[in-house]
Amino acid sequence: MAKENLEEFAYRSIIRLILKNKFKPGDFLLEIELAETLKLSRTPVRHALGRLVGEGFLEKRKKKGCLISVPTSEDAKHVFFARENLEGLTATSAAMYATEDDIIELRTILEKEKKALVTYNKEDYSTTNEDFHLGIARMSRNIYLEKYCRNIFWRSNIYIFFFDNYYTQPTSIDEQYTPDQHIQIVDAIAEHDAEKAGELMRQHIHFTYAMLFTPWNVKKKAIRSTHSL
Known part of the structure; x- marks a missing residue:
């Protein structure tokens, strides 16, 4: 699978996990754990998480991972x-x-x-x-x-x-x-x-x-x- 397709697969898969309530607001999405779950290398997962951070869906927290924002x-x-x-x-x-x-x-x-x-x-x-x-x-x-x-x-x-x-x-x-x-x-x-x-x-x-x-x-x-x- 091409690099772009792997990144898109990771991106869609993370959204799918959220839709299935595998994660909830306040949860951290960890690159290494997602890579294991999706059976991918960490690189496409990292890019997918970065894309979701850039789009405002996740928040990047230093040394902790990416946080699903707690709604207010x-x-x-x-x-x-x-x-x-x-x-x-x-x-x-x-x-x-x-x-x-x-x-x-x-x-x-x-x-x-x-x-x-x-x-x-x-x-x-x-x-x-x-x-x-x-x-x-x-x-x-x-x-x-x-x-x-x-x-x-x-x-x-x-x-x-x-x-x-x-x-x-x-x-x-x-x-x-x-x-x-x-x-x-x-x-x-x-x-x-x-x-x-x-x-x-x-x-x-x-x-x-x-x-x-x-x-x-x-x-x-x-x-x-x-x-x-």
Whole structure:
């Protein structure tokens, strides 16, 4: 396997372990232990950890390893405020510059997302969600927006992986609001309606944040209300 593929394998495998609750906030990820678990040399694991640190998902602690950040309500507020505004800008820009091929790519991602939800495949769903949001960031044709969106996306996933009911407990596709919101965003981008695309993305990120910190019985009412719009 090529060096790049080994690093990507290590990167995806670490995320997969977190999705399967093998690690939790406050845990240290040690290079040598991960290398043994993944049956890899330490080099690709080191690069994968460095990538996750650079993306804001992990924190590097001298002589201790990489820490899965301990979530706080104050940090979550700042993270999602930044993500809401950054991704609003990327959606606005994507609506201005997206090509026909870009729209086809986004609609293909939506189909994969739907399949992942139906089969309750958390790993595939996580991947398609990443492809959707970072794909729109790339389609903004702004390398700075893309860079910072990637960082804030992964930082916010600390909260999503550990607090979103989809990842922490069984749920049905009828209780998922994300696909409908994603479809509306893609439709606005396809129509090159920059203002609408930006506003829909901001609403989507804000709603995600609100759902993470709302009791589940209240969440279900809010989600059903969203579906009825």
